[in-house]
Amino acid sequence: MTDSAELERRYQRLLAWYPATFRLEHGQEILGVLLDSAHEGQQRVAFADAADLIRSALMLRLSPASWAPVTVVRAVRLMRVGCLATIAALITTFVTEASVRAAMTQRATAHQWSLMLVHLTAVEVIAPVTVVGWLWLAQAIGRGRDWARAIFFAYFGVTTLSLIFMLAERAAVYASADLIALAVLWLVQVSVLVLIFSKRSSLYYRPELTSSI
Amino acid sequence: MQEATFLVLTALADGSQHGYAIMAGVREISGGRVRLRAGTLYAALDRLCADGMVRVDREEVVDNRLRRYYRLTPAGSKLLAAEAARLHANAIAALSRLRLAEGMAT
Known part of the structure; x- marks a missing residue:
């Protein structure tokens, strides 16, 4: 498996934390941005990126619907x-x-x-x-x-x-x-x-x- | 308005941008101080789209992957202008008071 494919697989595993609807809407976009931001030969997900993805995913899961009063x-x-x-x-x-x-x-x-x-x-x-x-x-x-x-x-x-x-x-x-x-x-x-x-x-x-x- | 939201709106002020360009724009506008990450950026974009401040301008496929370009709506431009004016007024007030204090001290 190439470095890029391995990194992509790891990012996809992190994206699984997001709600399905959000993943469907933005999953590919986020993955693209993450891969664009990665440096040459990077195999592992940076801790700050992983923490940010998990935090954002949890916030989205726990946030009220946008039309909630x-x-x-x-x-x-x-x-x-x-x-x-x-x-x-x-x-x-x-x-x-x-x-x-x-x-x-x-x-x-x-x-x-x-x-x-x-x-x-x-x-x-x-x-x-x-x-x-x-x-x-x-x-x-x-x-x-x-x-x-x-x-x-x-x-x-x-x-x-x-x-x-x-x-x-x-x-x-x-x-x-x-x-x-x-x-x-x-x-x-x-x-x-x-x-x-x-x-x-x-x-x-x-x-x-x-x-x- | 949170600083990250303000910076995202500012990055979109001069035209449509895709996610990576918004992240680079935020870094440049803040002089390298704010480094927005993908999770935070897309959560903010999703919320701003739901609030009608930002909309998808166009889509394209790059390396078999969807790339969306976002732009400010008229409501988003208005909100950004109001927030910028508020911050500007606060900055002017702070600077004038500091000058006044310096004048009194000398």
Whole structure:
């Protein structure tokens, strides 16, 4: 295989990250520009080009449709913030886990110890699922899927129950930091709900309502 | 308006260009400071086309590959002129205040 053919195959693999419609419209053009920009004998994709292609492809996949109302666009942005906050919480938990365990070994009661283990397991298992959930719901909400609004409302219900549970469990190890994180997440969810259930957004999700207004 | 969008519109201000020429134009206009990559460029072009600021002027096939030329629409030219005027006004205000401050210091 020639250098050029090998490089083209690698670029095509990266272009597979794009949505099919975008690839159909611009795939060949982008490939042409990438190959024109490559230097003589180049075989490997430059890291900056690969990162740029993957980032752009993900942004396109997660962006609302171009005809989405501003309320939906804002809701999707807020959902990205929620996703980043969840990732930040997960990283914080991983980074601080060892020190918290060490501190707890010395002075925690059996009840506190078991609460901490439940908490750590819950965060480490549920948070990655939640990150995927945020991205999946952001994409569906941005694309005007009405069922995604219902699922997001259910997710809000779960967060509200968790918040109430945490307020009742004042002795939890991560109590104050967790409570603040969960309260911020809850506020983000409330804002998203207000935006996606606004009159403007409802017409986007249920265009048949336009005729009855 | 983001700087990359402004530079893409500026690269198209004097006529239609294909993707590679737009990337080279952006680099030249920014004095080498901004290096637009293909992924970012086509995401911006797709958005600008959807917003009616840019349109496909013509297409040709080079080395068995489609090449599209893009050009500004009248709305795109108007948007670029408005943004350029805004940046120009800001630059003039900044320079005049700096001159005023220098005058007071001496």
